[in-house]
Amino acid sequence: MCTLVIGAGGQIGRLIIEQLFQKGETPRAMVRRPAPELEALGADTVRGDLEGDFVHAMEGCDRVIFTAGSGAKTGADKTILIDMWGAIKAMDLARQVGIKQFVMISSRGAEDPDNGPAAIKHYSVCKKIADDYLLACGLPYTILRPGRLLNEPATGGFSTHMPADKEAQIITREDVAAACVYCLGNPATLNRIYPLVNGESPLEEALKSAD
Amino acid sequence: MCTLVIGAGGQIGRLIIEQLFQKGETPRAMVRRPAPELEALGADTVRGDLEGDFVHAMEGCDRVIFTAGSGAKTGADKTILIDMWGAIKAMDLARQVGIKQFVMISSRGAEDPDNGPAAIKHYSVCKKIADDYLLACGLPYTILRPGRLLNEPATGGFSTHMPADKEAQIITREDVAAACVYCLGNPATLNRIYPLVNGESPLEEALKSAD
Numbered sequence: 001m002c003t004l005v006i007g008a009g010g011q012i013g014r015l016i017i018e019q020l021f022q023k024g025e026t027p028r029a030m031v032r033r034p035a036p037e038l039e040a041l042g043a044d045t046v047r048g049d050l051e052g053d054f055v056h057a058m059e060g061c062d063r064v065i066f067t068a069g070s071g072a073k074t075g076a077d078k079t080i081l082i083d084m085w086g087a088i089k090a091m092d093l094a095r096q097v098g099i100k101q102f103v104m105i106s107s108r109g110a111e112d113p114d115n116g117p118a119a120i121k122h123y124s125v126c127k128k129i130a131d132d133y134l135l136a137c138g139l140p141y142t143i144l145r146p147g148r149l150l151n152e153p154a155t156g157g158f159s160t161h162m163p164a165d166k167e168a169q170i171i172t173r174e175d176v177a178a179a180c181v182y183c184l185g186n187p188a189t190l191n192r193i194y195p196l197v198n199g200e201s202p203l204e205e206a207l208k209s210a211d
Numbered sequence: 212m213c214t215l216v217i218g219a220g221g222q223i224g225r226l227i228i229e230q231l232f233q234k235g236e237t238p239r240a241m242v243r244r245p246a247p248e249l250e251a252l253g254a255d256t257v258r259g260d261l262e263g264d265f266v267h268a269m270e271g272c273d274r275v276i277f278t279a280g281s282g283a284k285t286g287a288d289k290t291i292l293i294d295m296w297g298a299i300k301a302m303d304l305a306r307q308v309g310i311k312q313f314v315m316i317s318s319r320g321a322e323d324p325d326n327g328p329a330a331i332k333h334y335s336v337c338k339k340i341a342d343d344y345l346l347a348c349g350l351p352y353t354i355l356r357p358g359r360l361l362n363e364p365a366t367g368g369f370s371t372h373m374p375a376d377k378e379a380q381i382i383t384r385e386d387v388a389a390a391c392v393y394c395l396g397n398p399a400t401l402n403r404i405y406p407l408v409n410g411e412s413p414l415e416e417a418l419k420s421a422d
Contacts, residue, residue, distance in 0.1 A: 075286065075287055076287035076291060077287035077290075077333035078333075079287070080287060080290070080333040080337060081332065081336065084336070084340075085324070085333075086334045113296070120285075122288035122289075122291040122296075125291050125292065125296045126291060127297070129295075129340060
């Protein structure tokens with residue numbers, strides 16, 4: 001099996017690559033800029049730009065993890081072009097090449113942008129539209145909707161029930177990466193959407209208790 | 212019949228209101244800010260905000276014209292929230308209240324953002340997603356995709372074949388408004404998409420010759 005990680009140069013992407021190696025897999029890492037630190041890990045790095053052509057990156061792969069995002073430093077035009085349009089194009093290509101599982105790193109608020117965090121409503125809308133496209137396009141999917149991301153070390157504790165208190169909707173990037181790697185190739189997680197925050201349960205139990 | 216014009220305070224919106232009056236109709240004008248000039252025309256103005264609740268504006272209407280847009284002066288976050296998300300919410304409400312025709316003022320490039328004008332690609336993506344939602348949501352629709360908009364007087368000449376030369380992809384706002392008003396209630400224009408620029412043909416002929 002070959003897994004393509006789109007957005008491998010991002011913070012969660014790098015953690016996913018590391019954890020896939022720890023699991024004994026050799027992922028393919030799609031990056032926009034040279035990523036010597038991923039190459040040093042032994043990853044099969046492929047240059048690809050979500051705003052251009054990137055079908056070559058997906059050919060020969062069975063699974064895709066989409067963890068690309070334009071980030072907070074660029075404008076909302078890039079949220080449109082990367083987080084939403086880039087994701088939609090990745091799904092279209094994934095259908096063409098027969099991808100068996102498309103794992104989307106989505107976000108809290110994507111289920112209902114009007115009632116999510118107001119400051120990132122435009123971002124939540126773009127994530128929702130990408131998620132809805134994934135639900136409708138026929139690809140086997142797994143959608144993770146983590147809370148606000150932290151750079152603290154992994155806690156190993158999870159919950160798939162988003163707390164009402166927005167301040168408590170937090171999770172470390174390491175834990176998100178671990179959940180993503182766990183879902184990969186796990187048939188129980190196919191065609192499921194998981195809200196995800198740090199909590200009290202082991203990962204498997206937290207996923208099983210999701211609505 | 213009652214027609215709701217969403218975005219009636221915009222440049223094309225005002226022209227549509229004027230032309231509907233000239234045709235003997237009394238449109239309802241949804242505006243975000245007070246619009247004394249529309250009230251002076253006799254329009255049934257209703258305050259409504261696409262970023263908030265506006266179902267009250269649509270109740271009792273049979274047709275909707277969506278010509279709202281955040282414009283070039285605000286950021287791409289507003290393109291997401293108004294042009295795309297606001298449009299999607301308007302369509303959802305239109306389905307709820309049983310609207311018989313939803314006329315969308317879309318844009319050139321919305322059919323294929325990757326090959327449209329590069330500077331407005333993020334805008335074209337948002338317009339495409341709104342258009343695709345309209346195609347899929349089950350509402351009877353008419354979509355107009357005008358070229359670059361001019362404030363010159365109406366020419367009365369049209370073409371529905373977008374010229375390859377992007378500089379020639381132009382049309383006056385008055386002509387777009389005229390096309391919109393013509394399509395309203397015209398069963399031949401239901402479930403059709405019309406590229407639209409100024410050209411050599413009368414409107415009816417130009418629409419009939421569309422692909």
